[in-house]
Amino acid sequence: MPKLETRLTRTFNLQYPILSAPMAFAAGGRLAAAVSRKGGLGIIGGGYGDPAWLEEQFALAQGVPVGVGFITWSLRKSPSMLTDVLKHRPVAVMLSFGDPRPFVDEIRAAGARIICQCQNMGHIMDAADIGADVIVAQGSEAGGHGAVRGTMTLVPEAADYIRATAPDSILVAAGGIADGRGLAAALMLGAEGVLMGTRFWASSDSLVHDGHRAALLEADGDGTIRTQVADIARQIAWPIEFTARIRQNAFTRRWHGHEDALRKEAATVGPIYRKGFAEGDAEQTGVFFGEAAGLIHSIESVDTLIEQINQQALDCLAGPATRLTSDRP
Known part of the structure; x- marks a missing residue:
């Protein structure tokens, strides 16, 4: 070729x-x-x-x-x-x-x-x-x-x-x-x-967990968001100039725009987030993919x-x- x-x-x-x-x-x-x-x-x-x-x-x-x-x-x-x-x-x-x-x-x-x-x-x-x-x-x-x-x-x-x-x-x-x-x-x-x-x-x-791969195949290019909520839940102090693009899901709908509240509850939310990530939960954790999701079908x-x-x-x-x-x- x-x-x-x-x-x-x-x-x-x-x-x-x-x-x-x-x-x-x-x-x-x-x-x-x-x-x-x-x-x-x-x-x-x-x-x-x-x-x-x-x-x-x-x-x-x-x-x-x-x-x-x-x-x-x-x-x-x-x-x-x-x-x-x-x-x-x-x-x-x-x-x-x-x-x-x-x-x-x-x-x-x-x-x-x-x-x-x-x-x-x-x-x-x-x-x-x-x-x-x-x-x-x-x-x-x-x-x-x-x-x-x-x-x-x-x-x-x-x-x-x-x-x-x-x-x-x-x-x-x-x-x-x-x-x-x-x-x-x-x-x-x-x-x-x-x-x-x-x-x-x-x-x-x-x-990547199969559950997260499946979530990508269900998404299109509009299905992500740039946000700080995954880092706040994980209690990782990223420099303010950088955000993460992740899948829009129940987790982002609950916490994006409510970052101060999430910071107060991070000690409780964090373990739930990490458990969900390890298990391939696509709704209660951050799923890290980009706008190219709309170009991927298999x-x-x-x-x-x-x-x-x-x-x-x-x-x-x-x-x-x-x-x-x-x-x-």
Whole structure:
């Protein structure tokens, strides 16, 4: 099958310009390895920091070249996690939601590349300033944590800035990208690849509970909301500039807009929330997926997904508008 070649594929020796997002509690070693085996770059989600869990996930990756991602403000509380993970020689380390500077030297000294995920132009400028190998422009459509800029305008603005100030950095687009049309559009906007979260979250290779996958298949692009309520219930102190995009459900209807009340009851609500999350309850807990839910109509393996995405992108870039249709049966 013909493939799309960009600086991203050449730099990381990939067959496809596709990275999987390091989604906390969803992107484990199995998912990351599946993406890398197929010719993309899979990234394990380091989440909030569980050294034993990370060791387990690298073991599950079975030596396949993968990356690892960290929530940067959380990593600052336990920087030894980075030191431990670098012993596994990840291809790249992705830093999101905080200043990457404290970790740059250690990552480079270990021979790993640096990926910075950015939600606005200020973040883009910081990533360019440190010479990040890859800069991910993440739009608000993305599932999980993010900010307010939309993908359609952030990506080309970032492309112009990077081209002028940090031409060695590679731009990757994220946020609402779930099929080949999104990949083709990202390339046209100036990116050299995509980072996909929700589409791989909904794959058979992720750590996501079947109950949450089923909830995604029932949703459309209007079925999510950006909110703080999941973090308040979990008593995780996220920086105020970031909210989480999660499924609209009984939990969000009860608490979104009533955050102060939730803070007062978090000690009671939190255990119920965590139990529901572990059991795949799609109504009384946060279900972390993005607006791309409306483009996803089945649960597939990574192998199948990447082939479909590549072929659809090639078809889109080849020409006729009649090809720009959903692959939905």
